Amino acid sequence: MRIAGIQKTTLLDFPGRVACVVFTQGCRYDCYYCHNRTMVPGTNLGFCIQNSFSVPGTDLFSFLTSRVGLLQGVVVSGGEPTEHEDLPELVDGIKRLGFEVKLDTNGSSPMMVDELLSHHLVDYVALDVKAPWNRYREICGVRADPDTVEQTLHLLQRLDIGWEVRTTVCPTLDEYDMRKISRQIGQVPTWRWNPYRIPPLYKKSDADRVMATCASAETLRKWSIKLQVVHRKIVVG
Numbered sequence: 001m002r003i004a005g006i007q008k009t010t011l012l013d014f015p016g017r018v019a020c021v022v023f024t025q026g027c028r029y030d031c032y033y034c035h036n037r038t039m040v041p042g043t044n045l046g047f048c049i050q051n052s053f054s055v056p057g058t059d060l061f062s063f064l065t066s067r068v069g070l071l072q073g074v075v076v077s078g079g080e081p082t083e084h085e086d087l088p089e090l091v092d093g094i095k096r097l098g099f100e101v102k103l104d105t106n107g108s109s110p111m112m113v114d115e116l117l118s119h120h121l122v123d124y125v126a127l128d129v130k131a132p133w134n135r136y137r138e139i140c141g142v143r144a145d146p147d148t149v150e151q152t153l154h155l156l157q158r159l160d161i162g163w164e165v166r167t168t169v170c171p172t173l174d175e176y177d178m179r180k181i182s183r184q185i186g187q188v189p190t191w192r193w194n195p196y197r198i199p200p201l202y203k204k205s206d207a208d209r210v211m212a213t214c215a216s217a218e219t220l221r222k223w224s225i226k227l228q229v230v231h232r233k234i235v236v237g
C-alpha cells in the first residue's frame with residue numbers, strides 16, 4: 001500500500017462526520033480532468049501530510065492514533081484505494097482505532113468492495129459514475145471498464161449502509177448524458193454532482209476538452225430539478 005498523503009481535517013468529505021482523508025497512490029484510470037494526477041502513476045511519492053503541516057518520518061498510524069477522540073471518521077481515497085490488495089488490512093487497522101471509514105472508489109474493483117462490505121470494514125461508500133456507460137473509456141481512459149462500475153453499483157444497491165453516487169459534470173457531459181447516467185444508476189440514496197474545476201495538471205493532448213466551457217452552476221441546478229423527480233436527492237456542489 002502506498003500512501004500519497006493525508007488531509008488532516010475535513011468537514012465535507014464524510015457526511016455528518018469530522019474526518020481526515022488518506023490518499024492512496026495509484027489508479028488505472030486516466031480521467032482527463034483528474035485533480036489527483038500525481039497519484040495516478042504507480043510511483044511512490046513517499047508519505048507526506050498535506051494541509052498545513054508536514055512531519056518527516058511520521059507514519060499513518062502514528063498520525064491516526066494522535067487523532068483518536070478528535071476525529072470521527074477516516075476517508076480512504078486516492079488514486080484508487082481498491083487497487084491495493086492490502087486495503088482490507090489498512091481499513092481494519094483504522095477501524096480498530098475506533099474510526100468510521102468512508103471509501104471513495106471509481107468502482108473498478110467490485111471484488112474488493114464486496115470483500116470490504118462482507119467484513120463490515122466500511123461504513124459509507126462514494127462511488128464515482130463518471131459517464132454514460134458507452135462513453136466511459138473516452139472520458140476515463142482505455143483501462144476503464146464500465147462493467148465493473150455497474151457491478152459495484154449493484155453491490156451497493158443490495159446493502160443497508162450509507163452510500164452515494166458521484167459524478168463530476170465535466171465539459172464533455174451535457175444534459176443528455178446526465179439523463180443517461182440517471183437511467184443507468186436508477187434509484188440511489190444521494191447523487192452528488194461535482195461541478196467541474198480545471199485541473200492543475202493535465203495532458204497536452206487533453207487541453208481542448210480540459211479548457212472547454214462547462215455547464216454553469218445555474219444550468220446544473222436546472223438540469224437537476226428535472227431529474228429530481230426520478231432521484232430522491234441530487235446534491236449539486
Ligand code: SF4
Pocket residue numbers: 027028029030031033034035036037040078079080106140
Ligand atoms: S479515477 Fe479518480 S484518481 Fe483515477 S484518474 Fe480518475 S479522477 Fe484521477
